[in-house]
Amino acid sequence: AQTVTQSQPEMSVQEAETVTLSCTYDTSENNYYLFWYKQPPSRQMILVIRQEAYKQQNATENRFSVNFQKAAKSFSLKISDSQLGDTAMYFCAFVYSGGGADGLTFGKGTHLIIQP
Amino acid sequence: DTGVSQDPRHKITKRGQNVTFRCDPISEHNRLYWYRQTLGQGPEFLTYFQNEAQLEKSRLLSDRFSAERPKGSFSTLEIQRTEQGDSAMYLCASSPSRQAAGGELFFGEGSRLTVL
Numbered sequence: 001a002q003t004v005t006q007s008q009p010e011m012s013v014q015e016a017e018t019v020t021l022s023c024t025y026d027t028s029e030n031n032y033y034l035f036w037y038k039q040p041p042s043r044q045m046i047l048v049i050r051q052e053a054y055k056q057q058n059a060t061e062n063r064f065s066v067n068f069q070k071a072a073k074s075f076s077l078k079i080s081d082s083q084l085g086d087t088a089m090y091f092c093a094f095v096y097s098g099g100g101a102d103g104l105t106f107g108k109g110t111h112l113i114i115q116p
Numbered sequence: 117d118t119g120v121s122q123d124p125r126h127k128i129t130k131r132g133q134n135v136t137f138r139c140d141p142i143s144e145h146n147r148l149y150w151y152r153q154t155l156g157q158g159p160e161f162l163t164y165f166q167n168e169a170q171l172e173k174s175r176l177l178s179d180r181f182s183a184e185r186p187k188g189s190f191s192t193l194e195i196q197r198t199e200q201g202d203s204a205m206y207l208c209a210s211s212p213s214r215q216a217a218g219g220e221l222f223f224g225e226g227s228r229l230t231v232l
Contacts, residue, residue: 004158035220044119045159045207045223091158103149103172104221106158 002027002094006107013082014115020067021077021110023092031097034068035104036077039089048090051075053097079112087114118142120224122208128230129198136194137227141210148191149221150183151207152176159207165191198231205229 004025013019025034036048051059051068058066063083067076079086089111093104121140129135141148146167151159162181163173167188177183180198185191195202205228209221 042225044225047220050220093158103151103161103164103174104159105161108156108158 002029002032002096002105004092004094004105004107006092006110008110009108010111010113012113012115015082015084017082018078018080019082019112021079021090021092021112023075023077023107025073025075025092025094027073027094027096029096033095033097034066034075035093035095036064036066036075037091037093037106038086039091039109040085041088045091049077082114084114084116086112088112120208120210120222122206122224122227124227125225126228126230128232130232131198131200133198134194134196135198135229136192137206137208137229139191139193139208139210139224141190141208142222143189145210145212145222146188147211147213148185149209149211150191150193151209153205153207153226154203162193162206195229198229200231203229203231 032053034051037045038048039045049059049061049064063080065078089109091109092107095104123138149164150162153159161174162177163183165185168185180196183193205226207226209223211221
């Protein structure tokens with residue numbers, strides 16, 4: 001079974017700063033997807049960014065980018081030019097891309113606070 | 117709005133009562149998932165459906181829990197004889213086929229259960 005670990009329960013940065021959220025995972029599989037999901041207060045969880053394990057190139061979505069280190073099983077999220085609206089819980093998640101149950105396995109989350 | 121909708125958003129009940137939650141997925145999505153999220157934790161997988169077939173159930177889903185998706189559209193999650201430990205946010209998510217979405221899930225806003 002796979003596990004996802006987020007070692008930072010809470011982080012706080014000033015608006016416009018860059019922040020990096022860490023995530024490590026453990027799996028014996030070779031083909032999988034990794035995700036960062038954002039859960040704003042009292043709102044639905046939304047996808048921030050996705051990475052296919054077979055791709056060496058790190059995914060980027062506007063101000064959000066990842067540092068995917070497959071050998072180290074590390075998948076960190078970098079948020080550049082942070083904005084007040086980035087305040088949320090951020091969850092790292094894993095899913096195996098092969099057969100069988102494919103519900104996401106989530107980490108415990110990092111509460112990111114952007115200070116004005 | 118064509119997103120995932122859940123009802124009710126908040127349910128308060130007394131221990132021992134039965135509760136039912138409903139989820140309406142995005143219309144063209146054939147996969148539907150239920151997750152449970154307790155305070156300070158990431159979502160935990162409960163069960164998922166492909167069309168009307170329930171293909172996997174987590175060990176978290178005790179025999180007091182039952183989920184259905186009778187016509188492959190909306191789904192219900194019933195909890196019988198509720199216990200205080202059932203207090204949580206119950207999240208529903210849907211997705212199209214794995215190849216099309218790469219495992220990305222689209223979440224509803226959740227149904228929060230409080231058991232007194």
